[in-house]
Amino acid sequence: MKNIFKRTVFLLLLFPGFAQSQTRTGHAVGIKSFSYPTKQISDDLFGVFFEDLSYAADGGLYAELIQNRSFEYSASDRKGWNSLTDWEYTTKGFGYGTISVETSHPINPNNPHYVVLDIDDPGQNGVGITNLGYDGIRLKKGELYNFSIYVNQLSLKSIPVEAKLCGKEGEIYGVFKFKTNGKGWHKYAGSIQATSNTDSAMLTVVATQKSILALDEISLFPQQTFKNEHNGLRADLAQAIADIKPKFMRFPGGCLVHGDGVNNIYRWKNTIGPVENRIQQRNIWSYHQSVGLGFYEYFRFCEDIGAKPLPVIAAGVSCQNSGGTWQIGSTGQKALPFTQMKSYIQDILDLIEYANGPANSTWGAKRAAAGHPKPFHLQYIGIGNEDKQTDTFRSRFKMIYEAVRAKHPEITIVGTVGPSPSGEDYDLGWNFADRLSVPIVDEHFYETPRWFLDNNHRYDNYSRSRSGIYIGEYASQGNKLINALSEAAFMTSLERNGDIVKMASYAPLLANVNHTSWNPNLIYFNNDTLVRTANYYVQQLFSVNEGDTYIPDIISFERDKLSKDSTLASSCVRDSKTGDIILKIVNAGPQSAIAKINLSALKVTGNLIVSKTLTGNPNDQNSLDHPKAVIPIDTRIKITDLDSFTAPAYSLTVIRFAAKVN
Numbered sequence: 001m002k003n004i005f006k007r008t009v010f011l012l013l014l015f016p017g018f019a020q021s022q023t024r025t026g027h028a029v030g031i032k033s034f035s036y037p038t039k040q041i042s043d044d045l046f047g048v049f050f051e052d053l054s055y056a057a058d059g060g061l062y063a064e065l066i067q068n069r070s071f072e073y074s075a076s077d078r079k080g081w082n083s084l085t086d087w088e089y090t091t092k093g094f095g096y097g098t099i100s101v102e103t104s105h106p107i108n109p110n111n112p113h114y115v116v117l118d119i120d121d122p123g124q125n126g127v128g129i130t131n132l133g134y135d136g137i138r139l140k141k142g143e144l145y146n147f148s149i150y151v152n153q154l155s156l157k158s159i160p161v162e163a164k165l166c167g168k169e170g171e172i173y174g175v176f177k178f179k180t181n182g183k184g185w186h187k188y189a190g191s192i193q194a195t196s197n198t199d200s201a202m203l204t205v206v207a208t209q210k211s212i213l214a215l216d217e218i219s220l221f222p223q224q225t226f227k228n229e230h231n232g233l234r235a236d237l238a239q240a241i242a243d244i245k246p247k248f249m250r251f252p253g254g255c256l257v258h259g260d261g262v263n264n265i266y267r268w269k270n271t272i273g274p275v276e277n278r279i280q281q282r283n284i285w286s287y288h289q290s291v292g293l294g295f296y297e298y299f300r301f302c303e304d305i306g307a308k309p310l311p312v313i314a315a316g317v318s319c320q321n322s323g324g325t326w327q328i329g330s331t332g333q334k335a336l337p338f339t340q341m342k343s344y345i346q347d348i349l350d351l352i353e354y355a356n357g358p359a360n361s362t363w364g365a366k367r368a369a370a371g372h373p374k375p376f377h378l379q380y381i382g383i384g385n386e387d388k389q390t391d392t393f394r395s396r397f398k399m400i401y402e403a404v405r406a407k408h409p410e411i412t413i414v415g416t417v418g419p420s421p422s423g424e425d426y427d428l429g430w431n432f433a434d435r436l437s438v439p440i441v442d443e444h445f446y447e448t449p450r451w452f453l454d455n456n457h458r459y460d461n462y463s464r465s466r467s468g469i470y471i472g473e474y475a476s477q478g479n480k481l482i483n484a485l486s487e488a489a490f491m492t493s494l495e496r497n498g499d500i501v502k503m504a505s506y507a508p509l510l511a512n513v514n515h516t517s518w519n520p521n522l523i524y525f526n527n528d529t530l531v532r533t534a535n536y537y538v539q540q541l542f543s544v545n546e547g548d549t550y551i552p553d554i555i556s557f558e559r560d561k562l563s564k565d566s567t568l569a570s571s572c573v574r575d576s577k578t579g580d581i582i583l584k585i586v587n588a589g590p591q592s593a594i595a596k597i598n599l600s601a602l603k604v605t606g607n608l609i610v611s612k613t614l615t616g617n618p619n620d621q622n623s624l625d626h627p628k629a630v631i632p633i634d635t636r637i638k639i640t641d642l643d644s645f646t647a648p649a650y651s652l653t654v655i656r657f658a659a660k661v662n
């Protein structure tokens with residue numbers, strides 16, 4: 001009893017808010033007669049951050065295989081781009097005619113550009129256009145691909161059209177043929193079975209008779225998308241994200257949210273409804289957003305993987321790096337005029353209705369029309385991203401914040417405290433959050449491994465009476481094992497402080513290796529395959545082994561007795577759903593370390609347990625060529641071995657076992 005008292009006093013000194021969250025008997029977390037002080041951990045601690053950066057959406061998670069499918073690429077996306085970027089005019093069988101891009105009679109004014117073919121002579125193979133996909137189209141032998149196209153027959157007679165999956169040397173991997181059935185825009189669709197495996201196919205669409213026709217919205221999807229969803233996601237990438245078992249997913253970014261100038265702010269309403277009617281736009285990362293992966297698809301994906309949705313909306317101001325992103329010549333933060341704020345705020349309220357409103361409400365009806373009458377159970381909404389803390393920002397944030405709170409007190413708002421772990425925006429952001437009592441604020445760290453090791457105690461002394469924390473973006477500047485281990489060490493501190501650190505997400509999540517505009521990332525991919533980095537495995541090991549109760553003083557390192565070693569870190573959590581105890585032991589240093597594990601408070605059931613260890617050379621890293629340089633290995637150990645456990649040099653060990661708490 002005396003010891004417990006001493007320990008509690010010590011913890012109160014170390015963690016000033018500890019008394020609010022800890023319980024000696026553990027009633028708040030359902031642990032009966034547990035003799036240690038415990039701390040409740042947020043239910044949503046480990047999640048993922050998704051941003052359409054480095055071709056993460058178009059050319060990545062969004063399963064569309066046709067690049068620039070609606071001819072909306074332009075020089076404003078990227079210098080040199082135009083409506084025919086990634087397309088070639090095809091007259092291979094000695095046909096001839098003309099091709100033009102027109103805008104006078106589009107399918108929808110939101111999708112203004114389309115191609116007109118005026119074919120004088122179709123030759124032997126027809127005249128048309130060929131799409132090169134995203135670095136080629138990946139086909140899997142025997143699998144079905146859903147092709148669709150809008151055609152406006154401009155000449156009198158019905159026109160025969162062929163859609164062919166082709167190789168560079170003229171190989172044909174599958175064909176779909178149809179005839180137009182009258183004037184005006186009509187959608188034609190069919191499936192094509194691939195006859196070969198390849199990662200460099202192209203899609204050719206040709207008309208095979210003298211004719212005039214307009215083409216738009218040319219699409220090809222693998223039939224096997226993630227969970228076979230329509231307008232769905234690339235199955236392997238989506239599965240890799242699902243395998244993390246994230247508790248939440250933030251979308252659609254980062255800087256993409258507040259955009260490059262006010263006209264580039266991400267507007268969720270532009271991203272729902274039939275894909276051919278959505279309003280596309282330039283991506284702040286210098287490419288194009290088809291918004292085929294829009295808010296409906298984000299919500300649906302969150303539901304499919306059991307992650308709570310965390311949409312982030314700009315605070316009515318653009319990125320402070322606007323106008324030459326990240327370069328000299330930036331025009332800085334720009335704001336929506338106050339005259340537009342009322343309708344901007346209404347859009348945010350409408351988003352909440354879109355996600356949660358009944359199917360007969362105005363916006364709930366749009367969700368239902370898309371195929372989801374039931375609500376998406378939105379609980380969080382982020383306002384702002386790393387914004388410069390100016391009066392311009394603050395005034396708009398406050399207007400949004402107060403309007404959302406007044407109409408939807410059930411929604412938890414996440415504010416922002418700048419791009420760095422300290423500095424002017426951080427301080428001003430926290431002061432502002434204090435003034436408004438913002439429930440949660442978003443901190444970002446792109447720092448060195450050393451910083452992550454040295455900041456293991458960052459949150460121990462944070463006030464428990466201020467805003468909760470969402471670490472919305474963090475990464476230790478590399479994908480080597482040592483980076484991943486420094487992140488793991490830091491993550492043990494997030495569990496220890498899981499009472500005030502409500503959420504955390506590594507960033508960014510995905511990068512196409514051929515179009516990478518930010519490093520490091522959690523998952524790298526090309527059009528064929530993907531690689532899970534060492535950092536990915538750390539995220540996964542923590543997320544699938546999250547607990548709801550933190551139990552202090554279970555693990556101690558022998559070396560720490562001499563002097564505190566920042567390369568060593570550990571945590572002990574309990575998952576009350578399974579009753580399991582989970583230990584995480586990080587050794588980010590070059591020598592093995594002995595950990596003493598005090599099991600006396602935990603009545604362990606069973607003798608043999610399986611631990612997972614991520615270890616190797618600190619400079620090892622996974623790549624597409626070497627995807628398994630660093631992967632978790634299972635080891636069977638005896639529970640008695642835990643009395644004195646040797647943590648190998650450069651390792652993360654996760655040990656999970658059933659226990660009855662005494």
Ligand code: AHR
Nearest residue numbers: 254255256386507508518
């Ligand atoms: O994660 C990449 C970028 O880093 C995000 O878009 C931005 O919020 C941060 O600066």
